[in-house]
Amino acid sequence: MSEVICTVDVVLLTLRDDALQVLLHRREREPFVGTLALPGGYVHTDSDRDTRDAALRVLRDKPGVHSPYLEQLGTFSGPARDPRGWSISVVYYALVPDTLITEAADAVLCSVDDLRGLPFDHAQIVAAACERVRNKSSYSSLPVHLCPAPFTLPQLQVVYEALLGEPLNKVSFRRKMDELDVLEAIPGAFSSGNAHRPAQLYQVKPAWRHALSLSERAI
């Protein structure tokens, strides 16, 4: 029984131009040097407290995304997915507002519907992440992490609609947000500058800032 290659990869998702986009990083090492791929790397047993910590480390050098919403997606494994040998990748996905992302030569955003030539099984991983996010969006407050704070309810609704790919009922949407109870109105703060009624500005309640559900804390 030979050694297992242990890596962590991060699917950093954001919403830009009403489309879900993923951050790709130009690889600096073999294999696939110079190719765009998911940011990731080996687990560092000397410094990482766990794989989640490793995922945060992978994101650390990305400007602005110090403490994003981060959740474990799953683990991908097998003998063929990495040319170096039998490998395991523990994959996390992160959600950040697109205002925090600054693209660079070695870090670009790509629409998740237009990914070609991704190495390893990264295309499959991105697809799984999108499915998870879209699925969760239909019944949770997950999409709030894609909205730069502070935001208005109409702005947030646009985000939900972009993710779910369908228009939502305004009254139902607001009722749902109200009962999810994760947002708080910022007293006296309103959007302005438009030729119409200003909208109340909201932010995620502190307790939910980088919230993880209880079940996810365990992992």
Next chain:
Amino acid sequence: MSEVICTVDVVLLTLRDDALQVLLHRREREPFVGTLALPGGYVHTDSDRDTRDAALRVLRDKPGVHSPYLEQLGTFSGPARDPRGWSISVVYYALVPDTLITEAADAVLCSVDDLRGLPFDHAQIVAAACERVRNKSSYSSLPVHLCPAPFTLPQLQVVYEALLGEPLNKVSFRRKMDELDVLEAIPGAFSSGNAHRPAQLYQVKPAWRHALSLSERAI
């Protein structure tokens, strides 16, 4: 950066005496020789096609549970969870009808609410598995995998109620099962032997036998 210990563990759950129970295996090796723990072991890079395959191999020698419902729960990691060193455990959970489980000296069922002295972080892992199962039970057909086929709808409802810990409305339950569309009545087959009206027997539709959702296939 030293090596990562790569293992797979399986939380095999069943329902006995109206309580969720987990299969524990008496360890034959260090560390924790002789202690009851989750069945598991090293990933075999020479024979396992992936970690899911490894989980099936771990279950293979358990009588009767050749092809259970099996889903990835998540990956647990860190320097302290295993005394041998920095380790990763990819955990799967399996659901089987209790009629398939034969206990032995080295394989016993324990109620998930009465687990003491589990080694590693196995108590935490079992708790996460239970939470996942109970959570999914409220909106999916997951619990059908705990019912020995063929079964009646009243029997299945008892299973749901045991998992969810609350009585369910009969009419709503049957409506829900009907729209989930995973069961098929076995023509002419009815429960019998009781001094009351026999109940229609059902089985899981072939397409859903060991069903995984699309998102889970990918992992």
Next chain:
DNA sequence: TGAATAGTGTCTCTTAGACATTATTGT
């Protein structure tokens, strides 16, 4: 004042739960 969008009240339709009724067995 009018255009544009925010926010809310209310009606209807769908769905979930409560209850009642009928059906079928063994004793």
Next chain:
DNA sequence: ACAATAATGTCTAAGAGACACTATTCA
């Protein structure tokens, strides 16, 4: 016939969506 449980019909209450109306801003 009676007890026991299966299965279904129907009424009611709760929730979601559709629509309309009011509110507030800037041009």
